[in-house]
Amino acid sequence: MRNATRVVAFVAALLVTVGLASPANGQVSERYVAAGDSIVMGAGAPVGYSWPSQLQIRCGSTCAVSNVGHGASCLVFTGCGHGETLLSSFDREVLVPGVTTALVSIGRNDLCHVSTDELMDGYKRLRGRARNVGVTVYFGTITPAGTGWPWPCELQRMEVNERLRDMPNVIDFERLVINRHGLLRWKYDSGDGLHLNAAGYSVLARAVDWRLAA
């Protein structure tokens, strides 16, 4: 019975995530929008196993989670594959009427292309714009990975994360999935050394859920 309930919840969450259904409006008390790059989109895991999808499953009908993650997207660097930066799309995609909380995980694709100060300024601008319309923003630190040799911008990633940790409402994704060599833990690695698998995204979803409930 418990398994059947979980399956129904999973299918419902999947339909919500892909936009084919909405949680019952009367029961929803929180509306979250998850925004960012391929880590938000759920690259590396099967459809329905991104961390926003798994967050939806965890909170059931009490919340509605929308996923506006885009692969190869950047916060401030305008040369990313997605084209539009989150800074330019934030008001339109995230700060929509009814949203209570924005969950933002982005920055990896900006590394090497913009300075740490520019990135931090970008995060602060998102927070300020959200605050102006009464939306709370949570940021996730940038998860560890390296797909290039010789790992060009790892120190910048660490620096960005350290500065993020000094900001309010930050969920430390990195700490959850890093190993002693500073790499993505093998059990959370989708296989490409960059994206997480379903188990990895589950860990992120749980951390977000706990933080939002705190």
Added chain:
Amino acid sequence: MSDDPWGDLRELSAQVERGEECRQFIDSKGHQILTALRHMVEFWGGKMDEAAEQENEQLTSLAMDQHVSWSRTLKDAEKVVDGE
């Protein structure tokens, strides 16, 4: 240098993380894995120096952690390759 030094290091790191005996993997890679590990040690040593020159204690500490971690792994791997 191996065709995929990064992949070799990831695999080695994963084996260390799992607490596995890495001897077979290191033996199969021989001096290639040592070269890759030395590269990582040098890389983080360089980053440590850069951060120290900038008097950035936080980054120096982060880079030092990585330098120490890779140095330990290199030392262990050297013992295997040297047949100790």
